[in-house]
Amino acid sequence: MSQQPLPPPSALNLDNIQGDILSGLPKKTQTYFFFQITDARLFRSQLVEFTPLVKTVAQVIKDRKAIDDHKRKGDKTLITMVGVNIAFSHKGFAFMGIDDANLTKTETIFEMGQKKDAQSLGDKGTTVGSEFVPDWEPEFLQDIHGVILVSGDSHGTVNKKLQQVKEIFGLAQGPNKSSIKAVTSIVGDVRPGKESGHEHFGFLDGISNPSVIGFDKDPNPGPKPVPAGVLVTGHEGDPVATRPAWAVDGSFLTFRYLFQNVPEFDKFLKDHPVPLPGLTPEEGSELLGARFVGRWKSGTPIDISPFRDDPELAADPKSEEGFCHRNNNFRFQAEGSFQKICPFAAHVRKTLPRADLEDLPPNGISIQKNRIARRGVQFGPEVTKEEKLTGKTIHGRGLLFACYSTSIVNGFAFLQKSWANNPTFPPESATEVPGLDPLIGQGQRKLSGTDPNNPSFELTLPDFVVPRGGEYFFSPSLKGLRETLAVAA
Numbered sequence: 001m002s003q004q005p006l007p008p009p010s011a012l013n014l015d016n017i018q019g020d021i022l023s024g025l026p027k028k029t030q031t032y033f034f035f036q037i038t039d040a041r042l043f044r045s046q047l048v049e050f051t052p053l054v055k056t057v058a059q060v061i062k063d064r065k066a067i068d069d070h071k072r073k074g075d076k077t078l079i080t081m082v083g084v085n086i087a088f089s090h091k092g093f094a095f096m097g098i099d100d101a102n103l104t105k106t107e108t109i110f111e112m113g114q115k116k117d118a119q120s121l122g123d124k125g126t127t128v129g130s131e132f133v134p135d136w137e138p139e140f141l142q143d144i145h146g147v148i149l150v151s152g153d154s155h156g157t158v159n160k161k162l163q164q165v166k167e168i169f170g171l172a173q174g175p176n177k178s179s180i181k182a183v184t185s186i187v188g189d190v191r192p193g194k195e196s197g198h199e200h201f202g203f204l205d206g207i208s209n210p211s212v213i214g215f216d217k218d219p220n221p222g223p224k225p226v227p228a229g230v231l232v233t234g235h236e237g238d239p240v241a242t243r244p245a246w247a248v249d250g251s252f253l254t255f256r257y258l259f260q261n262v263p264e265f266d267k268f269l270k271d272h273p274v275p276l277p278g279l280t281p282e283e284g285s286e287l288l289g290a291r292f293v294g295r296w297k298s299g300t301p302i303d304i305s306p307f308r309d310d311p312e313l314a315a316d317p318k319s320e321e322g323f324c325h326r327n328n329n330f331r332f333q334a335e336g337s338f339q340k341i342c343p344f345a346a347h348v349r350k351t352l353p354r355a356d357l358e359d360l361p362p363n364g365i366s367i368q369k370n371r372i373a374r375r376g377v378q379f380g381p382e383v384t385k386e387e388k389l390t391g392k393t394i395h396g397r398g399l400l401f402a403c404y405s406t407s408i409v410n411g412f413a414f415l416q417k418s419w420a421n422n423p424t425f426p427p428e429s430a431t432e433v434p435g436l437d438p439l440i441g442q443g444q445r446k447l448s449g450t451d452p453n454n455p456s457f458e459l460t461l462p463d464f465v466v467p468r469g470g471e472y473f474f475s476p477s478l479k480g481l482r483e484t485l486a487v488a489a
């Protein structure tokens with residue numbers, strides 16, 4: 001296959017890149033439809049009809065402008081909108097007869113699949129013979145060849161589009177006519193009312209995602225923009241120097257099915273308020289939650305406003321007044337090797353350590369290659385009265401975690417294994433062991449730094465987030481779909 005020379009940074013072809021990668025498909029609801037291919041030749045011929053449905057970055061930009069214009073008119077209704085994207089696992093490429101050696105040569109975990117990587121991610125499970133079987137939902141223990149993402153304004157719009165997709169692959173005509181078999185479908189929904197944009201523990205999410213050089217024209221103040229190749233294959237910053245034409249303008253998609261024990265989380269905060277003089281127990285509990293995440297529920301970074309929430313600042317990505325008045329413009333820099341302001345193990349410090357590594361003596365360590373574009377959505381109902389009262393989860397809920405990068409090894413897997421699960425990360429603390437990321441850390445779940453006046457005090461935590469499935473995928477370009485994967489019958 002021909003190898004593509006790297007295009008210059010300005011040459012991002014937005015008509016060739018799937019929309020979720022750089023822009024995030026607009027969504028109030030999103031269905032992940034996981035499938036196995038049963039007839040490769042038929043499936044590849046049906047891709048000819050499917051591919052025009054795939055929404056590109058250029059189309060998402062237009063959609064977002066239409067949404068903004070609609071909102072500006074003061075109209076509170078939602079525009080009917082739907083977006084489809086697709087991605088394949090290594091097993092899917094192999095089943096279709098596509099040589100993906102260029103993808104697997106540096107990404108052995110993509111080749112293995114996430115189920116085989118689960119033990120090293122720290123997921124719980126049992127060893128049967130020589131095989132580790134994670135405690136996942138049974139569907140995710142099966143082979144998954146691909147996932148189709150359908151996002152939109154309402155269940156009605158999404159279901160209608162999904163039905164059209166199923167018809168293309170013959171699923172509506174019964175198993176003998178179809179080229180694929182459904183493994184499972186998971187529906188995610190943005191939370192209702194003022195919780196919109198907040199994950200189930202209550203914290204505003206999706207504030208900090210990488211700005212991309214050559215794409216984001218006016219990035220908000222905050223972490224340095226990344227070269228496009230950190231997120232899109234075949235561009236400067238891609239860890240692989242050459243890609244076959246079909247693998248250019250794509251991205252690896254990591255999916256994780258993460259359940260959140262929300263009533264247990266809330267009860268834990270209530271039972272362990274930070275004992276800071278002058279705070280009520282409720283305020284102490286709120287502070288503990290903020291120190292777990294590194295942001296208040298509103299999104300205010302505790303590195304900027306450590307002991308009280310500041311919703312005005314949270315809502316401000318960019319104001320010019322005052323250096324710090326921006327919701328992503330902080331570096332954990334003032335602290336040096338201390339954690340009075342923000343615990344070393346706080347979720348946002350573990351997953352983007354900013355000055356902790358960038359300013360590490362003698363020369364600093366770049367974290368550009370470890371950036372990921374997160375595109376998750378919530379699933380499951382709001383906490384019920386009974387769950388609140390008992391402090392126990394009855395109904396499953398959590399995060400359909402999804403992120404893109406040109407390397408899963410440097411991206412998601414590195415963040416989970418080398419940072420979140422690593423008690424001695426970040427490394428600059430001389431006296432205190434940071435402990436695990438209190439949200440997603442797997443292993444001996446304890447952390448220090450929750451009490452600003454007693455930073456070496458360690459808190460032992462129950463599981464708040466439980467992984468119940470996942471897979472590693474590659475989301476190819478439109479050209480790749482049209483010219484390599486799809487084959488006219």
Ligand code: HEM
Pocket residue numbers: 199200201203204205206207208209256258259260293295347348349351352372374398399401412415416420439440465
């Ligand atoms: C249920 C599980 C999770 C919850 C509840 C959660 C929640 C949050 C929240 C509230 C934020 C702050 C908002 C923001 O900065 O955008 C955040 C940021 C972030 N999370 Fe998670 N997250 C979860 C899983 C993960 C996983 C599995 C990873 C990767 C291994 C991850 C990586 C990140 C990153 C990279 C950031 C941005 C850090 C920054 O740029 O400052 N999260 N998360």
